[in-house]
Amino acid sequence: MFASASHDCTVRIWHGRSTECVHIMSAHSRSVETVSFSPDGMWLVSGGWDTRALIWSVQTGEMVQELRGHTAAVQSSAFSSDSQRVATGSWDRSVRVWELHDDKEVVTLQGHLGNVACLCFSVTGILASGSWDGTVRVWLPQQHTCLYVLGGHERVWVRSLAFSVEGLVLASTAEGDMVRIWDMANGKCLKLLQGHKDSAYGCVFTPGGELLTSGSDQLDVDEDKDKIIK
Known part of the structure; x- marks a missing residue:
C-alpha cells in the first residue's frame, strides 16, 4: 500500500502492485500536505492547511481520530516505532506529540524559529524534527526535553x-547539496556526503542500516557505499 496527499483536499490509499485506488478520504477542508503510515500498517495520519491532523483506518478508509491544537498548517508527521504515538509538525513552529486513540496531546515541543518541515522517530523513542530555520532538533518527548540542536544546515530548509x-x-x-550523518551518542556530525549537484530532498536507510540512499533535484540517485556505522 502507498498513500498520496493532494491540493484537492483528499487523501488516497493505493494498492502498490495493481495501482488500484483502495480508498479516497475527503475529511480535510484545505490542501493536504503530509501523510504517514504507522509501522504496523494499520493507521495513516494526514495533515494539512486546515490546521488539523487526522488518523485513518487503512483497512476501512474511515477517519478514527481528529487532532486539533496547531494554529497553522500541519506540514509534517510521523508515527513512533510502536505505532502508539504520532508527532505532527506545523507552520506554527511547534511539534506536537499525541497518543493514538486519545484526542489529548502528550506534549508540545517548541524551539524552532521556522516551519517544521520533517519529523522522524527512532526505535528508542527519540524524535527528530527539521525546520526551515536550518536546524535539526533531537527531542526526548517523554521528558519534554530537547537533547540536541544540530546546526549544520545553517540558513537552508531541512527537508528530510x-x-x-x-x-x-x-x-x-x-x-x-550535502547530506549529513549525525552521531546520536553526542550530537556530532560524523560525515558529510557530497555528490548531489542540487538540493537533496529525501533519504532512507537500507534495512541493515549500512547504506543510505538520497534523492535530489538533479534527477538521479546517489548511494553512499561506505558503511555509515563503524
Missing part, C-alpha cells in the same frame, strides 16, 4: 530525516 535501524545515527538532507 532518517534514523538508522538501531537509532544510533541520524541522516538529514537540506536545500544545499
Whole structure:
C-alpha cells in the first residue's frame, strides 16, 4: 500500500502492485500536505492547511481520530516505532506529540524559529524534527526535553530525516547539496556526503542500516557505499 496527499483536499490509499485506488478520504477542508503510515500498517495520519491532523483506518478508509491544537498548517508527521504515538509538525513552529486513540496531546515541543518541515522517530523513542530555520532538533518527548540542536544546515530548509535501524545515527538532507550523518551518542556530525549537484530532498536507510540512499533535484540517485556505522 502507498498513500498520496493532494491540493484537492483528499487523501488516497493505493494498492502498490495493481495501482488500484483502495480508498479516497475527503475529511480535510484545505490542501493536504503530509501523510504517514504507522509501522504496523494499520493507521495513516494526514495533515494539512486546515490546521488539523487526522488518523485513518487503512483497512476501512474511515477517519478514527481528529487532532486539533496547531494554529497553522500541519506540514509534517510521523508515527513512533510502536505505532502508539504520532508527532505532527506545523507552520506554527511547534511539534506536537499525541497518543493514538486519545484526542489529548502528550506534549508540545517548541524551539524552532521556522516551519517544521520533517519529523522522524527512532526505535528508542527519540524524535527528530527539521525546520526551515536550518536546524535539526533531537527531542526526548517523554521528558519534554530537547537533547540536541544540530546546526549544520545553517540558513537552508531541512527537508528530510532518517534514523538508522538501531537509532544510533541520524541522516538529514537540506536545500544545499550535502547530506549529513549525525552521531546520536553526542550530537556530532560524523560525515558529510557530497555528490548531489542540487538540493537533496529525501533519504532512507537500507534495512541493515549500512547504506543510505538520497534523492535530489538533479534527477538521479546517489548511494553512499561506505558503511555509515563503524
